[in-house]
Amino acid sequence: MENNAADTPTDGRILVVGAGAMGSQIAMACALAGYRVRLHDIAEESLEKARANLTGVMERRVAKGRLSQAESDAAFARLESTTDLDGAAVDADVVIEAAVEKLEVKQDLFARLDTLCPSHTILASNSSSFVPSAIGARTERPDRVCNLHFFNPALVMKCVEVVRSPDTSDATMDAAVALVERLGKEAVVLNKEINGFVANRILGALRDEAVALLEGGYASVSDIDKACRTALGHPMGPFELQDMTGLDIGHAVKQGRYAESGDPADQPQRSLAERVEAGHLGRKTGQGWYRYDSEGNKLGEA
Ligand SMILES: NC(=O)c1ccc[n+]([C@@H]2O[C@H](COP(=O)([O-])OP(=O)(O)OC[C@H]3O[C@@H](n4cnc5c(N)ncnc54)[C@H](O)[C@@H]3O)[C@@H](O)[C@H]2O)c1
Incomplete structure (x- = not known):
């Protein structure tokens, strides 16, 4: 069986922003690990496509005996889709942003999430290239901003690069690495940010x-x-x-x-x-x- 936790819900709420190829699978990886997850996208059709794709992926896993039907059902029950960012952000403990790879879009999102989320919330980006100091430049919480860079397909690939900016706190890095490990994945820590990572x-x-x-x-x-x-x-x-x-x-x-x-x-x-x-x-x-x-x-x- 894979790393999943149908009967042991994990503390903490995760908000995944962007329901494309990456965001949808990151959200499901978190739901499988027991987190309560909200998957947000500005486009309703992206959310519908994400749900259809994930249903197919999970059905194949159940058919292959890698996951029980109950575990799949429990993961889907923990995964909520929404176009309402304001409502989704209010009680998020960690945000993983996987919207389009445009710096301005990410900076706007992080500035907005900074005002919407509780003060303890970690804001992480799945960007393939942009560094956390650039993405989080307009937030008031640079110590709680980092990158969590998953690889495609995120439900399969083990590596997640955890990237810190000069302002990211040790506590944020520890929490980010613990999250990666809870997902059953391998954290690769970048002690210094660099475009493109390792x-x-x-x-x-x-x-x-x-x-x-x-x-x-x-x-x-x-x-x-x-x-x-x-x-x-x-x-x-x-x-x-x-x-x-x-x-x-x-x-x-x-x-x-x-x-x-x-x-x-x-x-x-x-x-x-x-x-x-x-x-x-x-x-x-x-x-x-x-x-x-x-x-x-x-x-x-x-
Ligand atoms: N595709 C890969 O192989 C890969 C691998 C690792 C990391 N990444 C990174 O992950 C991120 C997403 O990539 P993808 O391949 O999933 O892209 P994608 O095009 O499949 O999905 C992007 C989604 O973001 C949504 N979106 C756009 N603007 C938004 C906003 N303001 N708020 C909420 N949602 C918004 C779009 O509607 C779309 O559904 C990018 O930063 C990319 O660099 C991609």
Whole structure:
């Protein structure tokens, strides 16, 4: 059985803001661990989609015997959906924000949550890149702001990066790490904030080296991927992975980092930029570093 607590409700109320791919699964992970959870979104259809997706995920888990029907029912009973942020925030002990990746949206949300939530409430963001000092800049509680960075899919992936700003208190970090552990996940603590955190920075460095080797004419796309799979034991190579996640995503991350650092090394490389400009974004467009047929089967290098 997974980490869940159908019969042992956990103290504390969690508010998850944003019911997209990440927020919906983070909310369910918390409900499975016994927390009472409110899932908020500005869009009613996002909440409906979240509920439908979670119902499917939980049904599959029950069918596979990884969860009992009673545990699934109890988790759903602890999970409430709402478009009313004011009402949802009044008694939240922890907020996990998983709205769109736009700094202004997050700063506005944190400023608003700061006025709506009790003074003890921890405000955490699931942002993939923005640091807590930036997101919480307009709150009166920088000591209770941190990042809780889950990975996709949040119900499956074990790692959660817990990121502190220079103002985040030890008590906030301790509570955040305890929450991650209560969810049955592994906390990776960042003692100092940095854009992109640990796992995605390492992934980015690998991707950059792969593109540099390709652009230098040292090896082909498929041989670089082969080296990562067969020598390093990676489940897929860096080009295969980019085709899966979307070249536009990696391109946007590099642009964002360049805007912040001004370091030319952070700019998207020529071969990546050319593909994105041509609309070759990976599997979703049928071509990225590789070409794919309409069923998504790889045909060969692009
Ligand atoms: N998708 C990933 O692989 C991944 C992984 C880790 C972290 N993240 C981060 O998680 C966050 C959410 O990503 P996602 O992939 O779930 O996005 P998504 O587009 O699937 O969902 C975003 C949701 O936020 C809602 N929203 C937008 N503005 C809002 C507001 N002001 N108040 C409440 N809800 C609002 C939207 O209606 C939408 O339902 C982003 O910060 C992203 O960087 C994403």
